[in-house]
Amino acid sequence: MSQQPGRRPSKPYRRPQKDPVRILAFEALRAVDERDAYANLALPPLLRKAREGGDFDARDAALATELVYGSLRWQGTYDAIIAQCVDRPLREVDPPVLDVLTLGAHQLLGTRIPSHAAVSASVELARVVLGDGRAKFVNAVLRKVAAHDLDGWLERVAPEYDADPEDHLGLVHAHPRWIVSALWDALGGGRAGIEDLLEADNERPEVTLVARPGRSTAEELLTVAGEDSALPGRWSPYAVRLAEGGEPGALDPVREGRAGVQDEGSQLVALALANAPVEGPDRAWLDGCAGPGGKAALLAALAAQRGAALLASEKQPHRARLVARALEGNPGPYAVIAADGTRPAWRPGAFDRVLVDVPCTGLGALRRRPEARWRRRPEDLDGFAPLQRELLRQALAAVRIGGVVGYATCSPHPAETRAVVDDVLKGRGGEPVEAEWIDARPLMPGVPALGDGPDVQLWPHLHGTDAMYLALLRRVA
DSSP, X not given: OOOOTTOOOOOOOOOOOOOHHHHHHHHHHHHHHHHOOOHHHHHHHHHHHHHHTTOOOHHHHHHHHHHHHHHHHTHHHXXXXXXXXXXXXXXXXXXXHHHHHHHHHHHHHSSOSOHHHHHHHHHHHHHHHTOHHHHHHHHHHHHHHTTSOHHHHHHHHSOOTTTOHHHHHHHXXXXXXXXXXXXXXXXXXXXXXXXXXXXXXXXXXXXEEEEOTTTOOHHHHHHHHOTTTEXXXXXXXXXXXXXXXXXXXXSHHHHTTSEEEOOHHHHHHHHHHHHSOOSSOOOEEEETTOTTOHHHHHHHHHHHHTTOEEEEEXXXXXXXXXXXXXXXXXXXXXXXXXXXXXXXXXXXXXXEEEEEEOOOOOGGGTTTOTTHHXXXXXXXXXXXXXXXXXXXXXXXXXXXEEEEEEEEESOOOGGGTHHHHHHHHHTTTSOOOOEEEEOOGGGSTTOOOXXXXXXXXXOHHHHSSOOOEEEEEEEOO
């Protein structure tokens, strides 16, 4: 049949090309969006399944990880850019379409992938997971995104620093405005310090191992990992830092439970509590918020060396099982229970040392959980506040006179740190507690820039750790 004059011949249908790396990255983003999953929990099983299927090599896994973490980390900034390239409010774009656009924007603006390849790969992904119709929309939007590099877009979407410092820094460094403001208040100082902190939040954290005392050493971990693959920790005598791409599970001490993965800030908190001076006996220790078990495992090993026993308590049964797994093989006496720290399963004054690493917003671990910065809201602080104060009150009740309590949280927000301790000690919302501050700074020897004390705030940009906070208190009556 002859073709009608003036009409172009239709192109033959081409089956979309499946790209396992980008399909996996899309699936991870959907898990984060649909199930409120954390990327550091959702991604590993997807990567493991892909490797077992023979579809992935190490380079594929590295690219998929970068696409997922980069897209989540820069989500707010990419949203502002994509909003300039669509003809409707961003909330009216279907979430799966927005995930594909975000993945495409990260390839265009946050990686060295050539623009034409980034657009083409994103359109092919859209054809596979969304269909041809929406793939055309993705193509049109990403071609507009590709018109400028990231710096060019930031000049267009971010206000001038002098006009609105928080909003400027939030868009340039991919943090919500309220978090920028809170971190700035906690850190103090001028522009340089907050920019260094925000930049550190956007760096991929090192994998840090802990050698559990009496069961392994940092020297053994360095030997097993190899001098080309590992470095000593900066501050903790039990820490070893793996080079990028190092696989902790491949090391015998980790597989055997004699060592584990633990941020160096978390190690420092446990060590400071263990080394704080107590008056009288030192036989019974409590980790009152033990899940998932990193600090409990280190404390149990230290306690065993001194002939002390550790009770590790965790409210959630599934997290209590993780604690039990982390403590398997510990040579000293210990027990793991599922119990609510606000309704103690132990008698008052039963312990010589107590740690409560309380639930919090997690603003100190944004390097590890990049989606948390966009998921958290200022009102979350009010939700955690009563629990944090009650856990500290009960911890102080659980320790005997002369014993020590460590209040820790993975957040530098003032409302979750010093304000909690001050309120409990002064009896705001309850009876005042007779306790005195212990200067925690000498208990982290060699660590600089710990502040004015007596409490300690660690920082990613200053210490290379999560932003852990620690207050040490001795009960006096």
